[in-house]
Amino acid sequence: MSSPELPDHLRTREPSDRGDQSYPPLPEALVVPVYDNHTHLEIADTSDPIDYREHLDRASAVGVRGVVQVGTDLETSRWSAEQAAREPRMLAAVALHPNEAPEYAAAGGLDAALAEIAELAGWPRVRAVGETGLDFYRTGEEGRAAQYRSFEAHIEIAKENGIALQIHDRDAHAEVIETLKRVGAPERTVFHCFSGDAELARICTENGWYMSFAGNVTFKNAHNLREALETAPRALLLVETDAPYLTPMPYRGRPNAPYLIPHTLRAMAAHLGTDVSMLAAQISSNTELVYGRWEDEPVQAS
Template sequence: MTSQPSRRGEPEPPDPLPIGVVDNHTHLDISREGAPVNLDDLEPVLRAAAAVGVDRVVQVGCDPVGNDFAVAAAARYPSVLAGVAVHPNEAPPLAARGELEDALAQVERLAAHPRVRVVGETGLDHFRTGPQGHAVQEESFRRHIEIAERAGRALQIHDRDAHEDVLRVLAEEGAPPRTVMHCFSGGPAMARECVRRGYHLSFSGTVTFKNAKELRDSLAVTPLELVLVETDAPYLTPHPWRGAANSPMLVPLTVRVMASVLGVAVPTLCEALSANAERLYGPW
């Protein structure tokens, strides 16, 4: 089935992938329309994704409520693993209310859960949080690195307009052996530095955008053994459905563009994406 471009229509299922892959980072608890999402709502979303070859997902929490949801989803659905964290943009307001320490304590407690395989998304965001919040973000980031190390979990990094500072903190703290740059947004020079350090680079639907040549250049210098794919749903919907709500079902659109950029067959990339995720997070 061929998807037709639309900004308002409901996305159609893309052609299935030949080998199952993992959506490395998704937020199935968030609705772009603001409607509440419960655990039952995930079943048709996961079924639609599996029908096109996206048979596993990492559900990522960003705050105490989202963390509890992620763990509950992973406990209920065998195709779901969880990530838990305080998102960088959540750290300053939590700190202002005197709630950051309790939130970090929750992250550490939940990181021990057998279905939680990721600490994150953590990191730095200099786009939505101004200079007054940078110190709190950085302290929260450092604490997450410590938690990931103690728990033996992979670390997923949020980096928006903060490339140099993210790399600096990771170097100063010592990145965990399994570190992922979620929704990679840097240029080829940063990609090469991340590769040199052994970080995994996860690419979202933005890599399919017509104006994303620099991002595709970054993908091109990333070896297969360090590549991941994600939705960051419900955001960053791939072409030709940009503007609609994203979901794991649309990962094949991103995978096919990635295969073209990397110059490999789609089955070859699918095998690598699956193996990389299992190596990072263990079996589902």
């Protein structure tokens, strides 16, 4: 399905040759609804992309009542803020991804880009700065100074606007923690797509930082994530897709979407030995504490 309201910059990845690349079927609906607090609806990971509104319709049908649409550069941050302003099921997060910051710096445009992110952070229904942080997996030593400068600026933008911070942390746990403590973390700080172990979960708990688990917590080899899940207090748990990536089992390898959250939530509940609806109620409450209620600000007319 296509639509003139899909972004002109729709980012299409070449479908993998690893079997079926269609969207999985809808799961059984949740009794108690939750939110997907981190998704990228502007990215198509299939040869048959669907409109972002259909993604939201599918999510609503299975008990996912809203999403936080996340920007990773100026273009996607603008789109996220614009769509959230007129879509009641969407809030927005705006930022420069840590792997984008060195690119802006090399072009001499990092300061200007950060200034625009600061402006977007004040828009209606923009409730987070993210995803920002440090990524030492894809960016080498030559790009780290730009990553640090960008991360620290994003922290300040979140605090100035009184909104949440969504952190991207890859191969940089110690450095992310040091930066948050040195600069001063915002009141509501979220480790998006939590990738640490029980020790990082303990540090997050000590500091009141939220831990958001994605579909990879369902992967067979993700023992460290499940140990972290056991360690984290229920009051600091969130759930996300990071769609179109990290599709939960049993559909790993196929495109992810917000409507697949029930698979991840049910796997989390099973591992914790708790009732799915009780966990959903806790996570839904946590999500609203971090981002506010989706209906707190009216949407604009389309």
